[in-house]
Amino acid sequence: MPETKHGDKFIVPIGPQHPALKEPGHFEFTVDGETVTGASVRLGFVHRGIEKAAEERTYIQDLYLLERICGICSHVHAMAFALGVEKLAGVTVPERAQAIRVLVAEMERIHSHLLWLGVAAHEAGFDTLFMYAWRDREKVMDLLEQLCGNRVNYSINVLGGVKEDVNDVIRDGILSAMDYLETRTVLYLKLVTTERTLIGRTRGIGIMEKQTAARLGTVGPTARASGLERDIRLEAPYAAYLQYPARIVTEQTGDLEARFIVRVKELYESFRLIRGILSTLPGGELTTKMPRRIPEGETISRVEAPRGELFYYIKSNGSDKPDRVKVRTPSINNFASVMATAVGHKLADIPMILSGIDPCFSCNDRMVSIRGSEGQQAVDWEELRLYGIEYYR
Amino acid sequence: MANGVYEMMRGLWQTFRSAWTKPVTIQYPEVKRQVSKRYRGRHALKRYANGLEKCIGCSLCAAACPADAIFVEASEQTDENRYSPGERYASTYEINYLRCIFCGLCEDACPTEAIVLEDNYELSFETRESAIYTKDMLLDAVSAPNQPTPRKVKPGSFNRSVPEMKDPVD
Numbered sequence: 422m423p424e425t426k427h428g429d430k431f432i433v434p435i436g437p438q439h440p441a442l443k444e445p446g447h448f449e450f451t452v453d454g455e456t457v458t459g460a461s462v463r464l465g466f467v468h469r470g471i472e473k474a475a476e477e478r479t480y481i482q483d484l485y486l487l488e489r490i491c492g493i494c495s496h497v498h499a500m501a502f503a504l505g506v507e508k509l510a511g512v513t514v515p516e517r518a519q520a521i522r523v524l525v526a527e528m529e530r531i532h533s534h535l536l537w538l539g540v541a542a543h544e545a546g547f548d549t550l551f552m553y554a555w556r557d558r559e560k561v562m563d564l565l566e567q568l569c570g571n572r573v574n575y576s577i578n579v580l581g582g583v584k585e586d587v588n589d590v591i592r593d594g595i596l597s598a599m600d601y602l603e604t605r606t607v608l609y610l611k612l613v614t615t616e617r618t619l620i621g622r623t624r625g626i627g628i629m630e631k632q633t634a635a636r637l638g639t640v641g642p643t644a645r646a647s648g649l650e651r652d653i654r655l656e657a658p659y660a661a662y663l664q665y666p667a668r669i670v671t672e673q674t675g676d677l678e679a680r681f682i683v684r685v686k687e688l689y690e691s692f693r694l695i696r697g698i699l700s701t702l703p704g705g706e707l708t709t710k711m712p713r714r715i716p717e718g719e720t721i722s723r724v725e726a727p728r729g730e731l732f733y734y735i736k737s738n739g740s741d742k743p744d745r746v747k748v749r750t751p752s753i754n755n756f757a758s759v760m761a762t763a764v765g766h767k768l769a770d771i772p773m774i775l776s777g778i779d780p781c782f783s784c785n786d787r788m789v790s791i792r793g794s795e796g797q798q799a800v801d802w803e804e805l806r807l808y809g810i811e812y813y814r
Numbered sequence: 815m816a817n818g819v820y821e822m823m824r825g826l827w828q829t830f831r832s833a834w835t836k837p838v839t840i841q842y843p844e845v846k847r848q849v850s851k852r853y854r855g856r857h858a859l860k861r862y863a864n865g866l867e868k869c870i871g872c873s874l875c876a877a878a879c880p881a882d883a884i885f886v887e888a889s890e891q892t893d894e895n896r897y898s899p900g901e902r903y904a905s906t907y908e909i910n911y912l913r914c915i916f917c918g919l920c921e922d923a924c925p926t927e928a929i930v931l932e933d934n935y936e937l938s939f940e941t942r943e944s945a946i947y948t949k950d951m952l953l954d955a956v957s958a959p960n961q962p963t964p965r966k967v968k969p970g971s972f973n974r975s976v977p978e979m980k981d982p983v984d
Contacts, residue, residue, distance in 0.1 A: 482880035485917050549828075556838050563850075570852035570931075576917045584918070585852060617821075813942065 430458070433768065437466045441772055443540075444782035448775075452768055460763040460771075462756060468786040475746040477802060480506055480580060480715060483743065488574055490748065491784045493536060496522075496529045497726040499578040502746070504659055505722030505735040506580055509715050516703040518582035519661040524698045525569065525577055526660075526724075527691040528595075531602065532561040533727035534684045534691075537779045538609065541681065544776045545622040550612060557605050560598045567591050582708030592699050599692045606688045613681040623677035627762045627774040630675060637757045641729020643778045646683045647675035653725040660724075665697050677777045684779075714741050726751050728779050750784035849933045854916045856934040857909055859953040860927065862977075865960025867897050867953065868928030870975045871904035875920035875929055883913035884920060893972075895964040900975020907949035911937055925976050 430451045437445040445466035451459040471490055475483045488499040500522050507514055539554035562572045568591050569575035569584075577583050587595075613619060629639070634647035644651045653659070654667040670686045672679035717739040724731050729751030738744040755778040763774055800808070840847060849855065860868045871888025887906035897903035920929050939945040956962045 478880070481919075485880040485915055489915070559838070566853060567850040568852070570850070570854045570918060571916065574915070576915075584922075 442782075446780075446782045448771075450763065450768060450771065455767050455769070457763050457766055457768055457771065460760045462760055464753075464756070464782065464785045466786070467783045469783070472746055472748060476743060479713075479741045480743065483746065484578060484580060485576060487746070487748070488576060488578075491726075491750070491781055492573055493533050493781060494529060494726045494728065494731075495574045496525050496577065497724050497731055498748075499576070500526060500660065501722045501724045501731050501733045502735070503578045503580055504724065505720050505733050506715060507711070508720050508722065509718050509735060509737050510580075510712055511716070512581055512709055512711055514582055515706045515709055516661065516664075517586075517705045518707050518709075520664070520698050520702055521583045521585075521587060521707075522578065523661040523665060524587070524695060525565070525575060525583075527694045527698075528561055528565055528568075529575075530727045531688055531691045532558050532565070533779075534688055535561070537684060537727075537776075538681070541773070541776045542619070544772045545619055547616070547619050547622075550609075550619070553605075554609070557602060560602060564591075564595050564598055567594060579708060581711035582706070584707070586707055587699070587702060592702075595695065596699060599695055603689070603692050606685060606692075609688075610682070610685050613678065613685055619681075620678065622770075622773055623681060626677045626766065626770050627777055628674070628676045629758055629762050631673075633761060634675065634758065637761060638754050639729070639758045639778075640751045640754045641726070641779075642680060642683045642687065643729065643755045643758060645669065645671045646679035648673045651730070653723050653730050657723055659722075661698070665694055667694060677773055680777050714739060715743075728752055728781065728784075729754065750781065752778070752781045753785045756780065756785065849935065853933050853935075854918050854921075854931040856911075856932060856937055857914075857920070857929055857947075857952055858932045859907065859949065860930055861954050861956065861960075862899075865956050865963065865965075866899060866972065867903060867963055868926045869904045869907065870898050870900050870926055870928070871902045871907075872925065874923045874925060878919045878923035879914075880917060880919060881913045881915045883910045883915075884908070885910075891964070893967050893969045896967045896972060897963045898975070899972040899977070902975070904949060907952060909947050909952065910945060911939070911947060912942065912945045927979065 431453075433450045433452055434447070435450070436442050436447040447463040447466070449461045449463075450457050471486060475486055478486060484499055484502055487502045488495045490498050535554045535558040539551040539558070542548070542550035542554065565575055566572045568587065569577040577585055613623070629637075629643075629647045631648045634644050634649050639647070639649070640651055648671055650669055650671060652667065652669050654662045655669055658666070668690055670683050670690060672683050715737040717737055719734070719736040722733040722735065731751060732747075732749040734745070734747035735743055736745040759775055759778055759780075763771055766774065862868060871886055873886040873888065876882075876884040876886050885906065885908045886904050888902040889905035890901060891897055891903045916931065918931055921927075921931055
């Protein structure tokens with residue numbers, strides 16, 4: 422970042438704690454009048470040390486720990502980890518389990534996109550859409566509770582399969598809810614393309630060209646709204662996406678309206694996939710036997726989270742604990758695009774541009790530590806445990 | 815101008831119509847939401863129909879727990895003082911609800927289906943100590959004709975700790 426001279430620029434700091442931010446993050450916008458001329462971001466306020474903690478726990482414990490990286494897309498985290506570990510162990514997961522994984526992943530996508538639609542509409546000042554979207558999201562949440570036993574952190578994944586089965590009652594419930602949601606989605610698509618108040622905040626705002634989107638390495642709906650055809654479900658099909666192929670949804674304009682349209686149209690894709698899975702759900706077992714110790718090796722596992730490509734690197738040393746787990750969440754890839762597209766816009770458009778990538782702050786917070794650098798304090802687990810006991814006394 | 819008035823009227827019509835529909839929200843503390851069958855809420859320690867505790871203190875739940883939330887201590891029992899079938903019973907059973915992540919692995923690990931995640935989701939505490947639930951808080955009450963545990967039983971009638979049972983549905 423170029424050094425700013427005091428006196429010739431006005432800097433607007435936002436965060437780490439700010440009423441407009443749902444999660445902590447620090448932004449600095451240099452402004453000329455109302456126009457933003459430069460932007461920088463500082464993340465890491467909700468760093469939890471999950472990657473390091475994963476090395477100290479067994480694979481089964483890690484599955485539940487990593488599921489808690491993100492509160493919205495918890496299933497894809499667990500699925501990515503489970504797929505990676507199963508690949509390392511050389512275990513073939515039953516088809517039915519893979520299909521149920523995809524089913525839950527698509528239901529989670531619906532819930533995540535509806536949540537985003539509400540939040541983005543709220544940022545645009547369109548609170549009626551916010552309330553409607555969140556009311557309809559409750560349908561999916563209730564279905565997920567029926568199927569998995571919880572509204573968030575479903576923990577339906579186990580290493581080597583899934584825990585819960587789809588029975589007839591749940592299947593009929595999901596199908597009728599999908600019909601209801603489809604009629605609602607027609608309304609949402611109409612709203613985001615024709616409603617004057619919303620278009621005033623979205624059309625032509627935050628335009629990102631295809632080249633810029635490719636250069637900044639954006640992923641997920643943010644990239645697809647700029648015309649980039651990036652979708653892990655198609656590029657490298659995992660779980661049951663080979664049997665139930667997804668269709669890519671792209672838009673060419675790259676502005677906020679395109680991101681609205683891409684996400685809303687992806688809801689239709691999810692409805693179609695869910696109906697396809699439920700009509701031809703393969704029979705068979707739900708789980709297969711997993712070894713407790715995972716053979717030595719390293720692997721990567723990529724899945725398409727609602728926000729984009731989620732990447733896991735897992736290294737095993739032959740014991741029952743992983744040697745290294747590296748997580749790269751989609752939000753960190755998309756953050757650079759906010760900083761790039763913010764320049765030239767009015768300050769009032771920044772919340773919309775920021776929510777346009779569907780940011781998840783706690784997903785971002787990783788740390789890179791260079792051993793032996795100055796001013797560093799190393800604490801081992803035992804010291805940290807004792808410190809924790811002392812702190813809470 | 816005319817267009818603006820029309821749109822405002824249309825918006826207000828939506829408001830007027832919504833005023834007559836049934837609200838989707840519920841008045842929470844008075845009205846409680848029905849949770850699904852598979853819901854994973856607070857644990858309960860179950861009893862057999864004869865009133866004996868199902869838990870035999872094997873600690874498999876504690877071993878399965880990914881968050882180390884469960885602490886079990888088993889003790890020997892005799893037919894004079896019988897808590898559960900078999901040789902041992904759980905003399906201490908504690909769950910720390912600040913650690914519990916409600917994953918349901920304890921339920922899966924239990925050989926006697928003694929620990930079940932039930933539908934109580936109202937878990938809030940004022941102190942850290944009150945988040946630790948002890949055995950008498952978790953254990954179901956004894957149903958009417960049965961004697962509370964420990965009780966005296968006919969020698970040799972409850973030697974088998976894990977009974978024959980079918981897999982649970984849901």
